[in-house]
Amino acid sequence: MTTPSDGLQRPPAWVAIALALALGFALTCLVSRTPGIAFHALLTGPMPQLRWSDETGWQLMRLTRVGTVIEDTVTLSLLGLAVLFGFRARQFSIGADGQFFLGALAATWVGVQLGGFPLLGLPVAVVAALSAGFLWGGIAGVLKARFGASEIVTTLMLNLIAVQLFRAVVTHAFHDSGIAYIATPAVPTPALLAPLLPRTHVTALVLLVPLATALAAWLLARTTLGYELRVVGDAPAFAAQTGVPVARTVALSMAIGGAFAGLAGFHVSHGLLKRLPVDLNPGLGFEGLVVALLARNEPRAVPLAALLYAYLKTGAQAMELASDVSREMVLVIQACIVLLVVSQRLLPQRWLQVSWLKRKAPR
Amino acid sequence: MSLESTSFALVAATLVAALLRAAAPIILAALGGLIAELAGVVNVALEGLMLLAAFFGVIGSAYALQWFPGAAPWVAPLAGLLAGLVAAVLGALLLAVFHLEFGADLIVAGIGINLLAAGLTVFLMVTLTGDKGSTAALASAVLPVLHLPGLAGWPALDTLLNGDGRGGHPLLVWVAFGAAALLSFLLYRTRLGLRLRAVGENPVAARAGGLPAKRLQYLALAASGVLAGLGGLYLAMGYLTLFQAEMSAGRGFLALAAVFMGGRRPLGTVLAALLFGASSVLATQLALFDIPSQVVYMVPPLVTIVALVVFSQRRAAAQRRLAAASLHQWRAAPQAAPQGETTS
Numbered sequence: 081m082t083t084p085s086d087g088l089q090r091p092p093a094w095v096a097i098a099l100a101l102a103l104g105f106a107l108t109c110l111v112s113r114t115p116g117i118a119f120h121a122l123l124t125g126p127m128p129q130l131r132w133s134d135e136t137g138w139q140l141m142r143l144t145r146v147g148t149v150i151e152d153t154v155t156l157s158l159l160g161l162a163v164l165f166g167f168r169a170r171q172f173s174i175g176a177d178g179q180f181f182l183g184a185l186a187a188t189w190v191g192v193q194l195g196g197f198p199l200l201g202l203p204v205a206v207v208a209a210l211s212a213g214f215l216w217g218g219i220a221g222v223l224k225a226r227f228g229a230s231e232i233v234t235t236l237m238l239n240l241i242a243v244q245l246f247r248a249v250v251t252h253a254f255h256d257s258g259i260a261y262i263a264t265p266a267v268p269t270p271a272l273l274a275p276l277l278p279r280t281h282v283t284a285l286v287l288l289v290p291l292a293t294a295l296a297a298w299l300l301a302r303t304t305l306g307y308e309l310r311v312v313g314d315a316p317a318f319a320a321q322t323g324v325p326v327a328r329t330v331a332l333s334m335a336i337g338g339a340f341a342g343l344a345g346f347h348v349s350h351g352l353l354k355r356l357p358v359d360l361n362p363g364l365g366f367e368g369l370v371v372a373l374l375a376r377n378e379p380r381a382v383p384l385a386a387l388l389y390a391y392l393k394t395g396a397q398a399m400e401l402a403s404d405v406s407r408e409m410v411l412v413i414q415a416c417i418v419l420l421v422v423s424q425r426l427l428p429q430r431w432l433q434v435s436w437l438k439r440k441a442p443r
Numbered sequence: 444m445s446l447e448s449t450s451f452a453l454v455a456a457t458l459v460a461a462l463l464r465a466a467a468p469i470i471l472a473a474l475g476g477l478i479a480e481l482a483g484v485v486n487v488a489l490e491g492l493m494l495l496a497a498f499f500g501v502i503g504s505a506y507a508l509q510w511f512p513g514a515a516p517w518v519a520p521l522a523g524l525l526a527g528l529v530a531a532v533l534g535a536l537l538l539a540v541f542h543l544e545f546g547a548d549l550i551v552a553g554i555g556i557n558l559l560a561a562g563l564t565v566f567l568m569v570t571l572t573g574d575k576g577s578t579a580a581l582a583s584a585v586l587p588v589l590h591l592p593g594l595a596g597w598p599a600l601d602t603l604l605n606g607d608g609r610g611g612h613p614l615l616v617w618v619a620f621g622a623a624a625l626l627s628f629l630l631y632r633t634r635l636g637l638r639l640r641a642v643g644e645n646p647v648a649a650r651a652g653g654l655p656a657k658r659l660q661y662l663a664l665a666a667s668g669v670l671a672g673l674g675g676l677y678l679a680m681g682y683l684t685l686f687q688a689e690m691s692a693g694r695g696f697l698a699l700a701a702v703f704m705g706g707r708r709p710l711g712t713v714l715a716a717l718l719f720g721a722s723s724v725l726a727t728q729l730a731l732f733d734i735p736s737q738v739v740y741m742v743p744p745l746v747t748i749v750a751l752v753v754f755s756q757r758r759a760a761a762q763r764r765l766a767a768a769s770l771h772q773w774r775a776a777p778q779a780a781p782q783g784e785t786t787s
Contacts, residue, residue, distance in 0.1 A: 111570045172550055223748070228755040232487070232550075233700040236693065237744035248737035370558070373551060406569035411562025418555035424546030 093374070096420035097388070104413035108405055118403035122410070125398020126391050145394055147280025151352055152390035153383065157289045158344035159368025160375060160382040161296045162213070165337035166231070167377050168300060170313040173334045175220050175235030176341040177365030178242030179213040183342025185246050186212035188349040188356050189254060191267035198268075202350070205267075209346035210339045216242060217338020221331030231334065243362050250358045266355040273350060285351040289383050292340060296379040299336070309333050341365065367393075373418050389414070452599035458724060460606050463616055464682070466720025468493070468674040470619040472698035473716045474626050475670030477709060480702050481630060482663030483643035487553025488538050490695025491560030492531040492668050493675030498564040500527030500676045501686040502571065504584035519584035523680055531672025532665050534560060539664040543657050557695075565688050577687040586680045589614045613681035615673060620713075622670060627709035639663055671695065700747060704754045715750070722746035 104122075109115040126149045129142050159176050166173035187209040194201035220238055223229040256265040273283045300306040308329045311319045320326050344364075349356060371389050375381035392414065396407035472489045479486035486492075503526025507519040538556050541547040547555075565575065572580055590611030594601040605611045630636035642649040642656045643663075650656045674694070679686045697719045704718075705711025722743040729739045 107566075111567075174554075223752060227752045228759045229748070229751045230700065230703055230755070233696065233703075233751055234748055236696050237747045240693070240744040241741050244737040244740045248735055251737065252735060366558075369554065373554075406566055406575070408562050408566040408569065411558060412566060415555050415559035415562055418558060419541050419547060419552055422547040422551045422555070423541060 090424055091420070093376070093421060096417055096423075099420055100413050100416035103416050104409060107409060107412060112403060112405045114403050115405075118399050118405040121402035122392070122395040122399040124395075125402070126394040143277055144279050145398065147277050147282050149387070149390045149394050150277075150282045150286060151280070152393060153387045154286055154289055154347055154351070155344050155364065156367055156371050156386035156389055157383045158292055158340050158347060159364060160371030160386050161292055161379060162217075162337045162339075162341035162344065163365075163369045163372040164296070164375070164377050164379060164382065165309070165333050165340065167372055168313045169309045169330055169333035170316065171221075171224065171231050171330060171333055173217070173220055173231045173235045173337060174365065174369060175217060175231075175238050175334070175338070176344075176368045177362050178235070178239040179216045179338040179341035180345045180348075180365055181242045181246045181360065181362070182216050183209040183213040183345025184349045184356055184360070185249060185254075185264075185345070186342070187346040188264050188267055191350060192265045195268040202273075205350060206343070206346055209342040209349075211342070213338040213340070213342020213345065214335045215338070217341065218331060218335035221334035224334070225327035225331040235334075239362070239365065246356075246360070247358055250356065255358075256355065262358040264356045267350055269350070269354060281352045283351050285347050288343065288347060289386075292343060293379055293383055296340070296382075300379060305329070305332065341368070344368070370414055370418055374421055376421065449599070453602060456599040456603040457607050458728075460603055460612070461724050461727075462717065462720050464606065464612065464720075465723045466717045467613075467616040467619040468677045468682070469694050469698050469701060469716040469719050470623060470713055471615070471674035471677065472671045472695055473701040473705075473712045474619075474622055474709070475667035475674070476699050476702040477705075477707065477712050478626060478630070478639070478670070479663050479667040480707055481643045482639045482660050483646055484539070484542065484660045484664055485549060485553075485699075486535070486538070486664060486667045486671075487550050487699065488534065488556035488560075488695075489667070489671045489674075489698050490691050490693070491553075491557035492534045492671040493678065493691040493695050494560040494564050494689070495534045496527035496531040496672035496675030497679035497690055498527075498568065498686045499530035500524065501578050501581065501583040501679045501684075502567075503527065504680065505578070505581040508582055508584060517587075520586050520680065523584055524586065524676060527676045527680075528669055528672045531675065532668040535664045535668025535671070536661070539661050543660060561689060564686070568686065568688070575688065578685045581685070583684055583686075584680065585684050586676065587614045588612065589617055613677065615677040615681055618673065619677075622673070623709055623713045626670075630709065671698070674698070697747065700751060704751055706754075706758060715754075718750055719743065719747065 105115065105119055108118050112118050126145050127142070128140050128146050131139050133139065159180065162176045162179065163173070187205040190205040190208040191201055194204055216238065220231055220234045223234050224231045250264055251262055254264055255262055273285065276282050276284065276286070298306075300310065308319070308324045309332070311322075311324055312326055312329045312333075316326065319329075353360075367389060371382060371385045374385035374388065392410050396410035399405055399409070400407040472493055475492070476486055476489050500523040502523075504519045504523025507514070507522035511518060534556055537559075538549075538552055541552045541555075542549045568578060569575055572578055574580055588611040591604050594604060595609075601609050628636075630640060638649070638654050639659055639662070641652070642654060642659045646656045646660075649659075675691060678690055678694075683690070698716065701712050701715035701719060704715040705713070725746075726739050726742045729742060730736060
């Protein structure tokens, strides 16, 4: 992103993260009887453990948690990229949730229908997920571009509709009557997607992260569309004056973001869950939003931000198990990270202006 | 009056009474959104501020009940009211500090405050009650209800003004409409309102004109916190008498939508908020028929989108007309100017 014009440096991201963690620790000390144990679990819980036992020798323990971190990193990277596309065109589209739900549903449906042909089924499922997300994101895009309807509101409402649509389809049309809870039939998993780590769902789909990140970075930096998108985001008036098709670019930014969210849905349906329960939890889209903010809208920083987020999320579960602190504490830390990451400076302007005035003439 | 028309009036009155109650929290939060928007600091954190007020209202009143069991009956609701409002105002001021002092993007910071509110309320709820879903285990207070006396002879009117059970609407329903009138007066009939709007229109010009722009924006966000807080308090200490995780359920965002749909004017904002209330009443009415609940839940967001599109379309058309008119004037002007004539 652009640097602030007043010449003051933005605080680096690690300062924001360290400050937020410190705040979280202070909060833990206030409510917990064992803040040390709680925070230790939060920070080291997701790490694997090497353990010695006489029967088996050295063994790597807690691989499940490592697996969870990696799985979440994949999903969140894709969702982060999804949010980022809208943000770069200055569209505060928060519709990743709905696009993700419909992408997952479309991928599952194709996966089940083409269960007998894994070589055909997998790519078609990807295409289905991409298109579902693209179309659902495109609705909000067209509503904004054609009618000027605020994307904050439309995407939020489309999220609610998509989740209900998902539940209606899973409850009434597309469910497996052979199981005790309401869920879609399971996607038969081809050998291609066998777990890479034992007892986890980490599969070859991990490769989606570098691929999608490279694709997003290429789209934004090397194509006409990406250029138009950045111009519309950074200088909308200039874009309109110089003949950039603003409306089309705005609509496409949201639709392309939707395609990435749909891809995240594909990862969840084919990589993680295999069958989608009717009460699949909404809210992942908002986590993608935090990831995009944390990466400061830079595609290449998204995987790292997603990893940090996934790490904290898994650590929070470890903390809840190990101590009396509930995992929602991490939401507070994440909120602080967001607030601090988007700040241009960490001291009130007034205090900084004194030293600033000495160097430059006043505005 | 015949029997049919009487019962029809009664049904209509029941629906309108339900509408008033469903719309009240959205109206309150939307007014908060309006004052912030007019002062040039759009408040995306309404949702989180509602949550903060709802939670701290319940906690404040519950602890007042525990600590002062023998106190007068108005102590606990008042404690809840104050705790909720203080929490919401602090949340709004936090947003103001991050935007005005630390230079954070207002919309992103607003989303951050929403996250903070969602996390903090559940986190504190688990710490205080051990329950993740709601504070049902805590006895908390209800804000007062206003019963208008002397209407027993007119059943329809009584139902309209005192609610379905004719026990009276929560006081905050009346406060919502009172606040709308008051805010309208404040914004368009007082010097303070003019200054707030001037800052919102063009902060640089306002500052050049000697207005304390930053202080006015702090004030607007704090007022926004009070109004959104009242909306949240209504949810937890009127509509229900407990706090539930995520109980604002998107009303803060609906409120924000109401501000834009209402053309950034008090009356329009209230009407838009009433429309949102109506769509949720419609959903409850549809639920009485044999329709899948998922379809019913789709109604309010669909109505919102359609309404938003229609209103945005009309506003865009009005702007185009304005632009075309001024272009017409500009084209006509060169010939007209030397003679000193005015063309329109």
